Structure formats: C-alpha cells, structure tokens
Amino acid sequence: MILIVSHADDVHATRVLGTLSARGADAVLFDLADFPLKTSIDVAAGDHSSQDINITVETDGGTYDFGEVRAVWWRRPRQFGMDPDMRSEEDRQFAYNECYSAVWGMWLCLEPFWVNHPMQEExxxxxxxxxxxxxxxxxxxxxxxxxxxxxxxxxxxxxxxxxxxxxxxxxxxxxxxxxxxxxxxxxxxxxxxxxxxxxxxxxxxxxxxxxxxxxxxxxxxxxxxxxxxxxxxxxxxxxxxxxxxxxxxxxxxxxxxxxxxxxxxxxxxxxxxxxxxxxxxxxxxxxxxxxxxxxxxxxxxxxxxxxxxxxxxxxxxx
The missing domain is CATH 3.30.470.20 (ATP-grasp fold, B domain)
Structure with a gap:
C-alpha cells in the first residue's frame, strides 16, 4: 500500500494520487487534520501479536492495516484537528502533545520507503x-x-x-x-x-x-x-x-x-x-x-x- 500524507486541497498530492489510481496502485490519501476527531488509530503490542507492533487506522474512507504500507510520500502534512469545544489552552496543548507522541511513534514503527523521511526532511x-x-x-x-x-x-x-x-x-x-x-x-x-x-x-x-x-x-x-x-x-x-x-x-x-x-x-x-x-x-x-x-x-x-x-x-x- 502507498500512503500519501497530505490533504484533498493539495493539487500535487491529488495529481499523483490520480496517476497511481490510473495504474491500479493501492494508494491512500491520509490527512493528519482529520485526527483525532475523524480518524482513529489502534496500536497493539504484546507477546501474542503476530507482529511486533500492529497498527490499524480507521478513516472515513475505510480501515487500513498500516503494516501493509510499503511506500510513503510525506507531502504536505497538516496539524492535528483539535476539538473546538475544548476551551482550555492547557487542555488543548496536552491533547495535541498526546496526538503528536502517538502518531510520531506510529511513523517510527513503520518500515516503508519514505519520500522523504519526516525526520530527514525536518x-x-x-x-x-x-x-x-x-x-x-x-x-x-x-x-x-x-x-x-x-x-x-x-x-x-x-x-x-x-x-x-x-x-x-x-x-x-x-x-x-x-x-x-x-x-x-x-x-x-x-x-x-x-x-x-x-x-x-x-x-x-x-x-x-x-x-x-x-x-x-x-x-x-x-x-x-x-x-x-x-x-x-x-x-x-x-x-x-x-x-x-x-x-x-x-x-x-x-x-x-x-x-x-x-x-x-x-x-x-x-x-x-x-x-x-x-x-x-x-x-x-x-x-x-x-x-x-x-x-x-x-x-x-x-x-x-x-x-x-x-x-x-x-x-x-x-
């Protein structure tokens, strides 16, 4: 599976996604702004897991096993979308930091080909x-x-x-x-x-x-x-x-x-x-x-x- 980390308004991402679809590739557009309100992640780890770490992501478009991701285009990631009803700045910052830690831990568990690896790009x-x-x-x-x-x-x-x-x-x-x-x-x-x-x-x-x-x-x-x-x-x-x-x-x-x-x-x-x-x-x-x-x-x-x-x-x- 190919993962494009960007959003639907990014014409570069949608152009490549269209090219991939036309060639029959299994490609998914993943928008970080949908997390955590519209997207959920589930990371399972333990002695009885079939893999060291199992990562499942559920979006409006479907449910995906991120262990099947073989290539990632780190194109234009957006900031996480926090709940607008969360009024306290301290609470919002805490929630954002928790999202950041969980998702970055998820990236580091994947072993795909990166274009570009987010740490190298940073x-x-x-x-x-x-x-x-x-x-x-x-x-x-x-x-x-x-x-x-x-x-x-x-x-x-x-x-x-x-x-x-x-x-x-x-x-x-x-x-x-x-x-x-x-x-x-x-x-x-x-x-x-x-x-x-x-x-x-x-x-x-x-x-x-x-x-x-x-x-x-x-x-x-x-x-x-x-x-x-x-x-x-x-x-x-x-x-x-x-x-x-x-x-x-x-x-x-x-x-x-x-x-x-x-x-x-x-x-x-x-x-x-x-x-x-x-x-x-x-x-x-x-x-x-x-x-x-x-x-x-x-x-x-x-x-x-x-x-x-x-x-x-x-x-x-x-």
Whole structure:
C-alpha cells in the first residue's frame, strides 16, 4: 500500500494520487487534520501479536492495516484537528502533545520507503544546515550573514556595497515572504532584526534562475527567464508570467546536487539556483516539499509520473 500524507486541497498530492489510481496502485490519501476527531488509530503490542507492533487506522474512507504500507510520500502534512469545544489552552496543548507522541511513534514503527523521511526532511529544511551541506557537496553559495544583531546586519550590508538581499526562514500561504533587495531607505529598519534573526545574502546577478527537481535518481532541470521581468530578485513574483524551459546541467553541477541530496538524506528535493552572467552556478536553497506542477506545466517534464513510478516501484518491492 502507498500512503500519501497530505490533504484533498493539495493539487500535487491529488495529481499523483490520480496517476497511481490510473495504474491500479493501492494508494491512500491520509490527512493528519482529520485526527483525532475523524480518524482513529489502534496500536497493539504484546507477546501474542503476530507482529511486533500492529497498527490499524480507521478513516472515513475505510480501515487500513498500516503494516501493509510499503511506500510513503510525506507531502504536505497538516496539524492535528483539535476539538473546538475544548476551551482550555492547557487542555488543548496536552491533547495535541498526546496526538503528536502517538502518531510520531506510529511513523517510527513503520518500515516503508519514505519520500522523504519526516525526520530527514525536518533537518534538511533548515536553511543554515542546507548551506553547510551545499558547501560540502562542492556547490558555490552566496556570501551569507544570518543574525539578530542590527550592528552585524548593517556591517554585512555595507560590505556588500548595496547589493544585499534578505529573506525569512519560513512562510505560509497566508503570509508569503519573497526575497527582497535591501534598499537604502530600509537601513534604519535593521533595528527590528533584534526581534528575530534574518537571512542576509550577497545579491547574485543572474543570467537566469533554475529550478531543479530531483526524484530518486531522476533529475529535471528547468531554466526560468526571470531577468526578462521587472522584478529580477525573486522569480516567484511573476510565477504565472515568467518563461520556463527545460535545460541541462554541467556534469559537475549535477554531481554536486546528487551529493547534496545524499548528505541531507533526501529522496525528493526542489532546488533553486542562479546562473550568473559569467556562467557560474550558485546554490540558493532546497525545499524538501517544494512545488513542481508549475514546472511540469511549462516544460512538459513528467514529474508527476516520476513520483508515481518511484512509489509504485517500492510498493511492489524486489
């Protein structure tokens, strides 16, 4: 059985689920937001069990023996759905922690093929760690300063001669934060850095941007002609208008990216890079759950099929 941990509004998950269904695969969409109110789990352990641990999950869609799960796509897990009638914040936090402990214990008891394992993904999503791993993999990274010191931030910006970008560690659908070029009139605002650390980097001039999707041993590079748009710092500002084309990578860059994936313990990753006007490839970041449908739509690269192929291959086993 193939498990996709996401939700019905995630178009990436539903696209792959449809592909799996069309191929006759036994695949289930599992939404953590349905637990514990709409979904129940039953974990049985003891000397008389047929297995070390028996895990049964009952949802609106049916009852499943999670011991049969052979492949998991850890796509976009949501937070548990707590009872709205539970008014006490202390009680809600206790209930959430209990759900978290039970479900994470359940994940650790499973022995499927993970895309990606949640613990590896958690570590790989940390941008500081990514930069270290990228350097170790032989990739060039921008000069970077991550700090909550206004003085250190100001000194770094000054050293870059007015070519500094800043970005956040995280964002949500409701509070999305693009990468921005630090303008002179914003320098007094650096005092606010005391409240939370910010990522400052030297701005990398681009011939074009790259989004490179890696799934197992398959790699799908695409060039994004971001410099044809009026906002040249972050291609996502013009994601619906920017031209995107398939491309190839130099062997050394591809080898470095595969080394990066191995170091981070990832099976899937969406990597952002820039190619400078001088022809140098610069690593910016990797998203272990990054989007790829916009790349597939623009380039025709069969990314959904590649995800499905990988899951089916490991579901069927050797």
């Amino acid at each position: 570590a790989a999503s940390r941008k500081v760690y990514q930069l270290k791993a990228a350097r170790q993999a032989g990739l060039r990274i921008p000069e970077t300063c991550i700090t909550n010191s206004p003085e250190r931030a100001a000194a770094f910006a000054s050293a870059q001669g007015g070519r500094t970008v800043y970005k956040a560690f995280s964002a949500t659908e409701s509070a999305w934060r693009e990468t921005r070029l630090l303008r002179p009139e914003e320098l007094p605002l650096l005092e606010q850095v005391r409240n939370a650390p910010v990522i400052f980097q030297r701005y990398i001039e681009a011939g074009y941007d790259l989004r490179i999707t890696i799934i197992g041993d398959r790699i799908f590079p695409a060039r994004i002609l971001s410099q044809e748009q009026d906002y040249k710092v972050d291609f996502r500002i013009h994601i619906n208008d920017v031209k995107i084309e398939p491309c190839t990578l130099p062997a050394g860059v591809e080898a470095g990216l595969r080394s990066l994936m191995d170091r981070l313990g990832l099976v899937y990753g969406a990597i952002d890079m820039r190619l400078t006007p001088e022809g140098e490839y610069v690593f910016l970041e990797i998203n272990p759950t990054g989007q790829w449908l916009f790349i597939e739509a623009a380039t025709g690269q069969p990314i959904a099929a590649a995800v499905a192929d990988l899951l089916i291959r490991h579901d069927l086993g050797p």
